[in-house]
Amino acid sequence: MKQYLNVVTAYMIMFTLIILVGILQSWSQALSILNYCLISAVMTIGANIQWGYAGLINFGIMGYTALGGLAVVLVSVAPVPEAWKAGGINMIGSLGVVVAMIVSIRYVLKKIQKSKKRNYLIAGIIVIGLLLIRLLAGPGIESIEAVDPAKTGFLGGLGMPILFSWIVGAFFAGGLAYIIGKIALGLRADYLAIATLLIAEIVVSIIKHEDWLARGVKNVIGLKRPVPYEIDLQTSPWFISLVEKFNSGKLKVIDTLSERQDVLKQLVIDASSVYVKLCMAGLFLTVVIILLIITQKALYSPWGRKMRAIRDNEEAASAMGKNVVKEHLLIFILGSAVVGLAGAMMVTNDGLFTPGSYRPMRYTFVIWVMVIVGGTGNNFGAILGGFVVWFLWVEAAPIALFLINFFTAHLPETNALKVHLIESASYFRFLMIGIGVLLIMRYRPQGILPEKIIKQ
């Protein structure tokens, strides 16, 4: 137990902070922070699998997150029959062309020996394939996007339960990671970082501009939910009576019936939003716990030891007969799949898919900061990093405002510097996170909870 003391203390402090937010600001706010902390934790588990276990640097987290979000739209939204009628055949045809291209390129790669002829053949296949796709998809896309563009204008999804999309999101991200891994994993660490950063940008720009797929920057709103809706809760009698029971002390003090009704109504509205967020938190917590158990088991299994060996000395591991390339690819796919899962969870939590909001700052660099701050190679640390950094990210503005007011208390209200500082309070979050990273990198490079290697 003693060896886990620092872990327990760190988590206790974190939860106390969230509860403090609940008491000082509001429970709804505290729960939104908690939900996002849990989602960030899933992302950091994914990034930690790659960076902590295997030392692979992946700056493409944004791309996998976006792909996970796309999966939610493609799986859970009801299909748009008019759009399918208008351009479905063309799109399926183009998909067929893509498959044919891949199959024929694989065939050429297998059957013909490495030569100039092979290169020309492959280039020819790609050019012809692209032309065919253009001819097929062009009119299809146009007619799909013309179907009620204000509301749909896309093919829609499969209309399946939204929880299923979490798994699909993980598979999507894993598939993308397979392709990227095949291309880029042989590169040196910093090249890999740049390459993944840019490839993620390509993925997001495709999602942003292919309107027939998921409406692009026009966003998809009103996604399904795995938990009840606030409106339904507010009219269901069991919920109202539950709220009444919970707040009976508060209600008793009020004398008149009509006033009591009003107060109860307000309480029910507040409670419904808290209840929904609690349900979400429960779902997310389940995911985090399952992932934590799996990753802990994996980390201390023979496989985990092998990964550490590869990370710490690639050449020695490969000399011992470990297939470094294969293991790197595997871990790249696994980590990315977890990030894709987190992306799907996030879109589910928000209830909307906004491709325009995927920016490398928020979805790649902040996640990396979380892993570094929390502790590389330690799953508890990574999760804690997700909590700490997200908490700071949200609460930085209030903290900064408090500090500014404290230090400029002697200045008059209209002082230009004070007004300017208060206006830019929200940018102090970048400053806090940046300084936090620099301090951690300098004085505690292993993170808050360092990696622990159990000798067996």
Add this chain to the structure above:
Amino acid sequence: MDFLNAIILLLNYTIIPALSYGSQLALGAIFVTLIYGVLRFANFATGDMMSFGTMFAVLLTFYFQSLGINFGFLPTALLTIPFAVIMMILYMLSIDKFVFSYYRIKKSPPVVLAMVSVGVMFVTQAIIRIIIGPFDRRFLDGEKFILKATEFKEMTGLNEGLTIKSTQAITIVVTVIVVSIMFWFLNKTKTGTSMRAYSDNEDLALLSGIDPKKVVLLTWVIAGILATVGGVLYGLDKSYKPFVYFNNMLPIFAAAIVGGIGNPLGAFLGGYVVAFGEIFITYAYKKFFTYILPESLEPNSLMQLLSTDYKFAVSFSLLVIVLLFRPSGIFKGLRL
């Protein structure tokens, strides 16, 4: 006549914009490559450092304008560049002293330094936003056009007009001056040679008595000049918005890698490769073909390879292709 029209059309919409955009990228790419070559890490704060230098130029421009100082038909911002460069170099040197030098002396792996540069990126971004805010700012003054489309049409009697914005001309001229001075310094002077020696083989350079502190100092000075000039030129041409500068880091990285990271000449050319790639692939050639083809063959589609939405994606795909087939860059081993 039609042939001339077609050439002017291409010149106006692709070649001149690509030349000026390429120059802006090239300056950034040399900055990246220099840091990578001498200090040996990928600097993820590139875009924000350029933004930092530009911020001073913008603020000083506004200050000069309020004092009534201007630069005739040239933008006032050009006057402010020397001051902005000095501020930028001071900032970079202090960052190096407080942040990077610790890891350099400890000989940390490049990945750690890259991570540290992410921290620097956050801090720089915060400072910029706290000082100047996240808003879009235009600070171009003076003459806007050197050649207007209507004037050109009157002069030549052609159907197509040629527009040359003064910012485009300034960008190209300033880039040529800055880059040639830099190459002269790197190749012809003793200090420049010592820098290159340090970049090629640190141990041998130290053995032959090169002072590493001086090399690092010089690298930051040159980097400061390149970053500020590149940033100001971009800001004059488009506008100054901190977020855009952060995003510009991506094509700049692409240019540096396409040209072979660590090789300044490669980075310079890489900037143009990326810019021309982006613009040539996303330009709609319909009008061009209507001029050069006989009427019966006129195209009815836009003749565009990719929509302009994918402008950035083109440069990144270029990078992926280069990484796949020539990871050390297409200008490998090219030297002046």
